[in-house]
Amino acid sequence: MKLIFGLMLLLKTAASLEFYCSFLQTGPCNAVLGDKLSLQLVDAREYNLKIQKRIRSKDKDPVCKIWNDRINKAECDLFNNRHDEVSVNNGILIINSVIRADSGTYSIQIYHSVGTETFKADLQVIIEGIPEFVVFVLVWCFQVMVLLGLLGGFHIYMRLTSGKKEEDQSVRMRRFREGHEDTAED
Structure with missing residues (x-):
């Protein structure tokens, strides 16, 4: 019984996959519940980023601001209480263990340091799994x-x-x- 349980634990960790998506892709981004999701942004050292999950209205939807390749935790309500699982590295937003609440349509806005918008895109993220x-x-x-x-x-x-x-x-x-x-x- 312990052997089977141990094997199941090993299989769960071995089966963990990493999914890469980009805001430049045309189709939706698919990921599996509990796996790692990497969203390619841009090199966040040169730009200010604003990621917003569209739910109701732009004023009330969760927002996360990224500057100098770091998430501004004071201005990030997108990943509530999950700051340890979410990070930014070289312009890639990494969610280490996706949950069903992570699915939805995300908007990204990229600004120069002077404040002019240079890029805007949407990405639909679909989290599947049992x-x-x-x-x-x-x-x-x-x-x-x-x-x-x-x-x-x-x-x-x-x-x-x-x-x-x-x-x-x-x-x-x-x-x-x-x-x-x-x-x-x-």
């Missing part, structure tokens, strides 16, 4: 099936070998009696 509790239930069912298979195999083995023991016992008893009859005649 919840972890479903994986837990599937693993548990697999373990139960293996256990029942082992118990069934043991039961069949015992039924097949128990008949041979009775047969061997009767043969030994017959030989024992025949052996005593030979000694009684002497």
Whole structure:
């Protein structure tokens, strides 16, 4: 049981993928729940960036400002309470473990340091996957099936070998009696 659980943990970490997307691509960006997502921005050392997740209106939607390749945590409500999981490196926004709330349409605005807008784009991010509790239930069912298979195999083995023991016992008893009859005649 511990072996199967350990293997499942190893498989979960080995199956972790990294998805790369860019605001220049035409189609949506697809990622899997719990995996790493890298969004190619631009070299943020030369520009000021503003990333906004469009939900309702531009004034109320979550915003994150990036300057000098760093997220300004005071002006970033886009990734609430997840600042350890989200970082910027060489113009790439890295989300280490995506959640369903990360899916949506993101807008990026790039400004020169003087404040003039140089680039604007949208990117749709789609997070796919099954919840972890479903994986837990599937693993548990697999373990139960293996256990029942082992118990069934043991039961069949015992039924097949128990008949041979009775047969061997009767043969030994017959030989024992025949052996005593030979000694009684002497």
